[in-house]
Amino acid sequence: MSTTDDGAEGNVPEPSAATLPPDPIILPGPGDDATQRAAESVASNPTLDVAAQEVHASRLRWWREVLYIASFYVLYTWTRNQFGSASVDSMQAYTNARRIIRVEEFLGLYHEATIQGWFIANTLFIQFWNVFYGTFHFVVTIGVLVWLFARRRRYYAIWRNTLAFTTALALVGFSLFPLMPPRLLCDDCEFGAGQDNPEFVADDYPFVDTLAEYGGLWSFNEGAMARVSNQYAAMPSLHFAWSAWCALAIWSLARHRLARFLAALYPAATMFAIVVTANHFWLDAVGGALVLAVGWYLGRHLALWNERRIRSELVTTNAAHPDDHRT
Numbered sequence: 001m002s003t004t005d006d007g008a009e010g011n012v013p014e015p016s017a018a019t020l021p022p023d024p025i026i027l028p029g030p031g032d033d034a035t036q037r038a039a040e041s042v043a044s045n046p047t048l049d050v051a052a053q054e055v056h057a058s059r060l061r062w063w064r065e066v067l068y069i070a071s072f073y074v075l076y077t078w079t080r081n082q083f084g085s086a087s088v089d090s091m092q093a094y095t096n097a098r099r100i101i102r103v104e105e106f107l108g109l110y111h112e113a114t115i116q117g118w119f120i121a122n123t124l125f126i127q128f129w130n131v132f133y134g135t136f137h138f139v140v141t142i143g144v145l146v147w148l149f150a151r152r153r154r155y156y157a158i159w160r161n162t163l164a165f166t167t168a169l170a171l172v173g174f175s176l177f178p179l180m181p182p183r184l185l186c187d188d189c190e191f192g193a194g195q196d197n198p199e200f201v202a203d204d205y206p207f208v209d210t211l212a213e214y215g216g217l218w219s220f221n222e223g224a225m226a227r228v229s230n231q232y233a234a235m236p237s238l239h240f241a242w243s244a245w246c247a248l249a250i251w252s253l254a255r256h257r258l259a260r261f262l263a264a265l266y267p268a269a270t271m272f273a274i275v276v277t278a279n280h281f282w283l284d285a286v287g288g289a290l291v292l293a294v295g296w297y298l299g300r301h302l303a304l305w306n307e308r309r310i311r312s313e314l315v316t317t318n319a320a321h322p323d324d325h326r327t
Helices: 035-043 046-058 062-081 090-107 112-119 123-151 153-176 210-214 223-228 238-253 257-276 282-320
Strands: none
Touching: 062 123, 062 153, 090 282, 112 257, 123 153, 123 210, 123 238, 123 257, 153 238, 153 282, 238 257, 238 282, 257 282
16 A cells, blocks of 8 residues: 555555465365464454455545435434424423533532633624534534545544444434523523423523524524424534544544644533533533444444455455465
8 A cells, every 4th residue: 555654545456465465364164173273363464454454445435435424414414303493392301401400510510601601791702612613513523534534544434434323323312312402591582491481580590592692604593494403402412522533533643743732622622612602511522422432332343344354355365366475
């Protein structure tokens, strides 16, 4: 495989038989006493592992990846919005919000309103974080996917799989635990806690919907879009899960210290954004971290399964053409 000094990987042709280990790996037939030893040798052969990864990378096509990702996101959005604000009981979403608040109070960490209050008077500051919240999780995530495909293609599949599993798992959380975000703990806002609860006291929740009050590039929280979109898709926080995914991918594969430093800051900045804009409780970020961990486990095992399948193909080819490896 051709690489540059910084580890960049481009479109790589599938390795020929001549690029495999010089000694042919010939698996014995069923019943042979050496079968287990041979299988263990193949499983631990690092050269064959790298070859399988390179073959897997060489089979990726950018247009197919774009089609896969676009189709997945359309399906995700449609599924997510089947549990949209118009179809979910606001009392259920409010009750779940109260549960989250009680847990944070028990832990002594229910400080979202206080943190927002420190900055709410600074209009430009809040507008910046509105824009950050509305755009960065798309732009940065897409950017990291493109970088992985173009520069670290051998590792692209595992990170793409992780992102897909993480996003799919979040749908489970949205459907099973509809959660009213802090910005909707109000008595005069659409889809807010006060609409179906005459005993609701807004003063108990001094949150400000910063996007409604200060504006941003766009809003999914008003009018017809709000009725179609799921305003209660807050647990887990995909904003945080995606930001942590970006950080882990860059930290593990980037060569420059500045890139790794910025990657480490990104989840922290996202955490601040989701709190200061009153779009999430901090426990939603914990939920995002959990679905990312499970997504990583599933994505890694899917990628390893594919590599084992390709490695078996290479072993079969190697055994079928032993003369190609003899000098």
